[in-house]
Amino acid sequence: MRYLPLTPDDRRAMLAKIGAGSIDDLFRDVPQSARNAKFPLPPHAGEIEVERTLTKLARENVAAGSEPFFCGAGAYRHHVPASVDHLIQRSEFLTSYTPYQPEVAQGTLQMLFEFQTQVALLTGMEVANASMYDGSTAAAEAVLMAQRITRRGRVVLSSALHPHYSETIRTLAELHGALVMPPVTPGRAEDLASLIDNQTACVVVQNPDVFGMLRDLKPIAEAAHAKGALLIAIVTEIVSLGLIEPPGATGADIVAAEGQSIGNGLNFGGPYVGLFATREKFIRQMPGRLAGETVDANGRRGYVLTLSTREQHIRREKATSNICTNSGLCALAFTIHLSLLGEEGLKRLARLNHARAVQLADRLCKVKGVQLVTAIFFNEFTLKLPKPAVEVVDALAGKGVIAGVRASRLYPHERSASDLLIVAATELNTDDDIAAYQTALAEVV
């Protein structure tokens, strides 16, 4: 079958109808300099040559798994059991898209229901949706939701919220009200309470924060609630909830989190999986799909999509969200991995992460001039170095140690961030990795 969407006659008729002389006329708003841009690409090459060239280019990268690796700051390298990859690659999961009659795919809905249950239990909240695009867009959706619930616009952001998250919030929510943020004070408490007024929709706080420090959310929740504002808790390292108190127990009204750490690789920064949970009383303002458990006419258990009237295929421009994407396959990987771990397994994994990080911090702080900035942490902490972090990171990379994420990458305009290095340790870091880091750091600073 030939598929010819438009004939030249069709095109001419359509252009004449709207009064455009040619297709190029439709692009008049694009500056001339940006049109027909010339890229310095080599000429056409055969498959063998392309493969050879790209393999050579790829060899210039260092893979996260090939050297001692200590980067975190929102993306964490954890072990993903082979069984997770094997199961998610079953074609029933891998190639199926959201069916337009969703109830036909009972397996997909059951898996989403299990996922929601896990997210609600982990975060200590009453309801969770079937996943969002990633942690940062989940955070922005949480802000929009708080603005709808409170009918207020102002948003207070912790300055230790991951800057990529703040930027995403700025992109999606700033039109609805001012965003305010206290000064950046790594490793120290910040005064959020005084920024909350009775026009504030929500306070957004990450725990552990971007520097790795553990926060006490309770006083912030109380300060927010006293002014009628909501507390949005952000979690970028979801494994931390195996060890620390869930945000739901500390007064959070909405939890937005990144789920990559469980079941998902670093994936070059994506696809990731956004987790989103809230209190039942706010469910009608929640974005995203929601799978529910019910019984059919014969009393047998079945799954359905529920509360769909929040969604844009019904509610159009008044939908609770216009980001249609969730991360079904990443959510599936999350659910399989978490099911394999179980409650006890997750706790053990979290303890192991914390123990590795404590061991690493102790060893690195033995190096002269290196100080720990974050006194209380989970599996990530911030060091103050006697030299600019950019030099230290480069020098350590030369010695085969990927030392962490320098704070100045995330806070390019904060001069005080220049000597700060954010370092993460997981169950994958061995004693040898830690020793190699200590030795290399001592040589560099």
Added chain:
Amino acid sequence: MSETRYTDQHEWIRTDGGTATVGITKYAAEQLGDVVYVELPTPGKKLAAGGEAAVVESVKAASEVYTPASGEVTEANDALAAEPAKVNADPEGAGWFFKMKLANAAELSKLMTKDQYDKFVKGL
């Protein structure tokens, strides 16, 4: 003396002195099917005629409910939160949405009478 008027968006408004009660018509309730949720305005909210006042949700659709007249909301029918089915059972009685203090009672004269509305529905 009370009088009920109708809009072409299928809301009814019943006046009793300076206050009025607003709901959706039997025809609207039948078209929506089983109502599962109603979002009501909070007392004190000021509404302009024709503006959005409430949202009514059935199993497969959600619709805005517009206020037939301008004024201030004095009471919402909180019983609908627990029992939204009242909207289907008795749309022009126990299934009322909210009460309001009218800003300008003359606005009602522009709305349809019962006879006019019944004819309007027949023509749909």
